Structures are given as structure tokens and as C-alpha cells.
Amino acid sequence: MEKKVEVSAPGKLILSGEHAVVYGKPAILTTVNRRLFVSISPSLKNEIITPESSSLAKFARDFVLKVLGREEEKLRIEISSEIPVGCGMGSSAALAVAIATTLFKYLNQPFDKEKINQIAYEIEKKQHGNASGGDNTISTYGGFLWYRKETEFLKLFKKLQFDFKRLPEFVLINNGRPKETTGEMVAGVRKLYEKERSKTERILNQIEKVTKQMLEGLNQVNHRLVKLVIKENEELLENLGVVSGFTKKMIREIEGKGGAAKICGAGGKIGRSGIILAFHPQKEILFEIAKKENLEALEVKLGEEGVKDEGED
Ligand code: MEV
Numbered sequence: 482m483e484k485k486v487e488v489s490a491p492g493k494l495i496l497s498g499e500h501a502v503v504y505g506k507p508a509i510l511t512t513v514n515r516r517l518f519v520s521i522s523p524s525l526k527n528e529i530i531t532p533e534s535s536s537l538a539k540f541a542r543d544f545v546l547k548v549l550g551r552e553e554e555k556l557r558i559e560i561s562s563e564i565p566v567g568c569g570m571g572s573s574a575a576l577a578v579a580i581a582t583t584l585f586k587y588l589n590q591p592f593d594k595e596k597i598n599q600i601a602y603e604i605e606k607k608q609h610g611n612a613s614g615g616d617n618t619i620s621t622y623g624g625f626l627w628y629r630k631e632t633e634f635l636k637l638f639k640k641l642q643f644d645f646k647r648l649p650e651f652v653l654i655n656n657g658r659p660k661e662t663t664g665e666m667v668a669g670v671r672k673l674y675e676k677e678r679s680k681t682e683r684i685l686n687q688i689e690k691v692t693k694q695m696l697e698g699l700n701q702v703n704h705r706l707v708k709l710v711i712k713e714n715e716e717l718l719e720n721l722g723v724v725s726g727f728t729k730k731m732i733r734e735i736e737g738k739g740g741a742a743k744i745c746g747a748g749g750k751i752g753r754s755g756i757i758l759a760f761h762p763q764k765e766i767l768f769e770i771a772k773k774e775n776l777e778a779l780e781v782k783l784g785e786e787g788v789k790d791e792g793e794d
Contacts, residue, residue: 485522486586487791490579491515492564493571493619494653494745494758494783497695497714498628500670500721501688502613507629509641509695510619513653514782517562517575518791519583524557531560537573541580541604548600551588558583567658569746569755574616577604582788594621597788602636609664611671623787627696645784647702652767654742654757655777656728659749666747670721681721688717708741708760715743723748728757731774735759738766 491512498508529535529542538560546552558580564572578601584590585597601617614636615628625641659666674681691714698706715732718724724732724744735742740761748754759767764780771778 484587484793485520486583486793487518487520488579488583488586488788489516489518489791490575490582490620490788491623491785492517492575493616494756494781495569495615496699496758497692497710498688499744499746499748500667500718500723501685501692502615502628502630503611503667503670504674504685505630506685506689507627507692508613508615509692509699510615510626510628511783512619512623512785512787513570514785515563515570516785517560517564517572517579519576519579520559520791521583521587522557524555527555528557529560530558532562533560533566537576537604537608538580540607541577542584544604544607545581545584545600549584549588549590554588556587565655565658565756567662567755568655569744569748571616571620571746573608573663574601574605574620577601577608578617578620578788580604586790586793592790594788597621609662609667611667612663619787621787624784641696641699643699643784644702645782648699648783649702649704649707649760650764650780651783652759652761652764652771653745653779653781654731654759654767654771655779656731656744656755656757657753657776659725659747659753659755660751661747661749663747666723666749669750670723673722684717684720688714691717704760704762711741711743711758711760712736715741718744718748722750723754725749725752725754727752728754731770732757734770735761735767738770740767
């Protein structure tokens, strides 16, 4: 019988610290109950079956096979996903992590998360340029992480043990896929950093402060603090120029009705800015706002398991 192996990796959310994490500031990362599945079986030729573009999957496959010295393998790779693409939920990181893990399993390598995460980081860099490594790390390990990239070769993270039954109930509003890629948004912030260094450094330092307050808010289950901090974080991200006019308008409406919201991930400047993390003590209000704008609102489970084996046949 032909061997077929399957692995899944989760999508992610950045609760606080996107963009600043590229500059060595901390971020609070978590996973969601939306996963990407990769299965691999032997084939006479190399094939990738995917609903999205196959260029990243092809790069990831070739990269992992090279690392493992198995470039001669002929494989059929099938990809399916529940994670919206290009919206800040880590679909490319989940792809990199899941392809690396599936190939490791298929080629009887040990399930070494550290090695898999390192390989996924190299793949992420190809996709996003100067990536922090946060997205691949949370998709690999799951749960909630405090993450900081000290240098290119030293990335520190610690599992946070939140009781997520007591956490605020966040609602995600899919504001739509940004025109820009994550790589372009990261490059845009770099340009600002080079042009207006001290102003940008001030914003990044303030984001670090807000991330620490978010940690306190989540740890103490202090909904008022969490709401306040989300609002401040959004303001700082707007000052970095990563939020579009359309998205700002919607977030002002959420704030006007007593809630708070922030973009999640790289954002987008021209049209839409991807997934928005929103909080309101009466979450129905958020659903009403999303409905009015014809946007999808999702309630997701946070802190889901990282990359995992889905079995073989
Ligand atoms: C993208 O999901 C998050 C960014 O901070 C980039 C990165 O961390 O690599 C914008």
C-alpha cells in the first residue's frame, strides 16, 4: 500500500506587538481553531494540489528536501485550508510549518519542533523578507506565547498559561484582503524607520509598553484594561501607517459604540487591512457593525494546539 501522511498547522493572531516585533520588541501571539492541512503521498512526478498559488508551497517543498538531502523525491502534495489567505492570520506560516512537518514525517525524520520551526522561518523570510519569526513559531508550538526576536539567531519565547475560558471574548471581523503583501507592509514601516528614525522608535517603544499592559490585562482578566490597550495599540499602528482609511472608519465606529478594535498582523494601507481583533462587553454590537458593512465576523477559539500529526493511511 502507498504511504500517505497528513499534518495540520493552525492560523494565528497577534494580540499585541505586530510590526514592533520585527524590531526586537515583544509580541503576544496565539493560535486559532482554523487550520491548514497538508498531505503527501508518493507520485511518479512532482505535483502540488492547492486552491491558492503554488509558488510558496513549491519553494517550501524544494527547500525542505534540500535540507534533508532528498531532492530526488517525487511527491504529490495536497493542501487545503480553513485560514483566510493574506489577512493577517498566518496562512503562509502555517503552510511553511505544515509542509516542513509533513515532509519530516514522510521521510521518517524525528518530529523535532525546533528544527521544523527554524526551517519554516527560512521559508517565511523568502515570503516576507524581514520576518520576525513569530508567525511560524506560534503555528509550530500553539497556545499563547510571549515572543521576542533578540537577533537573527536568538529568538526567545515563553508559553503563557492563560485560562482562556476567562479571557475576554474577542470577535474577529474580516475587513478584507489587503492589496499589499505582508512583505510590502513590513518594508513600508522600514522606510518610515529610516526616514523618521526617532519618531518611529518612539512609536515602537510605546507599542512595547502597550504589549506589557496587554499581558497584565489578560493575566488579571481585566477587561477594561484589555479594551483600553487595544485602543492604544490601534492608534500606534495607525501612526505607523499600516491601517487604511476604510478600516479606520470602521474602528472609529466600534469605538464610538463603546468597544475597541485593532488590526491584527501586517495590515494594509490602500484598501482593506485584513483581520480586525475587536472587543465589546456586548459582542452583538460588533456583529451588527460587521453585518452593516457586509463583512464576516468570526468567533474563534484561541490557544489551539500547534502543528500536529493527522495520521496516515
Ligand atoms: C505579520 O503577521 C506580523 C508582522 O509583525 C511581521 C512579522 O512579525 O514578521 C507585521
